[in-house]
Amino acid sequence: MRGLRILLVSMLAPLAILGSAQWALPAPVDELVGAAGREGTLDLYAPSSLTPLGAQALGEAFNKKYNLQIKVNYNPGSSFTKDVGKVVGLAATGVPPEWDLMVIHDAGHATLWLRKLHLPYDYKSLGIDPRAIHYDSGTVSFAHMIVQPAYNKSILPAQDVPKRWEDLLDPKWKGSKLGMSTATHHLARLAAGPWGEKKTTEFVRALAAQQPFLGTLAEITTRLQLGEVVVAITLIDQFIYTAQKKGAPLTFADGVEPVVSPAWQAGVLRNAPHSSAARLFTIFLVTPEAQKIWDKFTGGASAFVPGTKTFEYLKDKQVVYMTQDQSKIIDRLTAEYGKIFGFSK
Numbered sequence: 001m002r003g004l005r006i007l008l009v010s011m012l013a014p015l016a017i018l019g020s021a022q023w024a025l026p027a028p029v030d031e032l033v034g035a036a037g038r039e040g041t042l043d044l045y046a047p048s049s050l051t052p053l054g055a056q057a058l059g060e061a062f063n064k065k066y067n068l069q070i071k072v073n074y075n076p077g078s079s080f081t082k083d084v085g086k087v088v089g090l091a092a093t094g095v096p097p098e099w100d101l102m103v104i105h106d107a108g109h110a111t112l113w114l115r116k117l118h119l120p121y122d123y124k125s126l127g128i129d130p131r132a133i134h135y136d137s138g139t140v141s142f143a144h145m146i147v148q149p150a151y152n153k154s155i156l157p158a159q160d161v162p163k164r165w166e167d168l169l170d171p172k173w174k175g176s177k178l179g180m181s182t183a184t185h186h187l188a189r190l191a192a193g194p195w196g197e198k199k200t201t202e203f204v205r206a207l208a209a210q211q212p213f214l215g216t217l218a219e220i221t222t223r224l225q226l227g228e229v230v231v232a233i234t235l236i237d238q239f240i241y242t243a244q245k246k247g248a249p250l251t252f253a254d255g256v257e258p259v260v261s262p263a264w265q266a267g268v269l270r271n272a273p274h275s276s277a278a279r280l281f282t283i284f285l286v287t288p289e290a291q292k293i294w295d296k297f298t299g300g301a302s303a304f305v306p307g308t309k310t311f312e313y314l315k316d317k318q319v320v321y322m323t324q325d326q327s328k329i330i331d332r333l334t335a336e337y338g339k340i341f342g343f344s345k
Helices: 002-012 029-039 048-066 080-092 106-114 165-169 185-192 197-209 217-226 237-245 275-284 288-298 309-314 324-341
Strands: 041-047 071-077 101-105 139-144 147-152 178-181 213-215 231-236 250-252 263-268
Touching: 029 041, 029 275, 041 048, 041 275, 048 071, 048 237, 048 275, 048 288, 080 101, 080 106, 101 106, 101 275, 106 139, 106 185, 106 263, 106 324, 139 288, 147 217, 165 197, 178 217, 185 197, 185 324, 197 324, 213 217, 217 231, 217 237, 217 250, 231 237, 237 250, 237 288, 263 275
Parallel strands: 041 071, 041 101, 178 213, 178 231
Antiparallel strands: 101 263, 139 263, 147 231, 147 250
């Protein structure tokens, strides 16, 4: 496992994210700053867990860093699967995207990459660590999520907390006691990784037979807080972090492994009207200023930088990270599992 972790770190880790001197940007960035300033606007799609205040803080820090006055329009996303599908659908009809930059998980960007819907850029020439650049220079990763089953500890007795993924198949959970989000890519990662497709697909079919409540991550989180759902099959740490800040006793079923850890990535969309501002904002997201704001509002950080909350939580666990060569299988199974659960036909 240690060897696998080292291999994954070498392929994916944006190790310089929290550095300072190594992120001094070379002269070509001046051209990008000038072009971004002339555009004057950035339509940003980012997770709803960032919140309008978080997006405002990022926008202000972005403008301060580059001495700009760009208007950052924040478009909060609660269902990446649905909205990535929207981008794909618009592109198929020749309609430009609604957003310039999408900040979503790596599986969502895999779907876009497979359909050539990114606008690549030579981020390496502007000081971005090559290990943080993905999908043929179409995206940059800057943080990671933690994904496990989650529950409300004021409602669920300790003895009933799932210890393994398979515990979710216990008959006691049947009948909308479980909540399943549209993020079926979480389970597709198990298929592309340690479980294999056969085992994972059988597991997904058995989960669907439990008749879980279906909704977005935000909807599942709300119902978990209200006690209308007892266990979320998967939830991401950002939603738990936001709920805990408001006093809600949500937490992970800590013993369930492997833990799934999607990467947060920023990618400029093909035909984006404000592509220079989007590229510059992508570079900004890996700076220390942006990292602090992202962590403050989402609780997210890099899984590969010692000392971060994410690193500390995952360091002794079996963790599943996505690699680019898994894109096709995860893209295919995300859609297939969505049909099995009933999100689509």
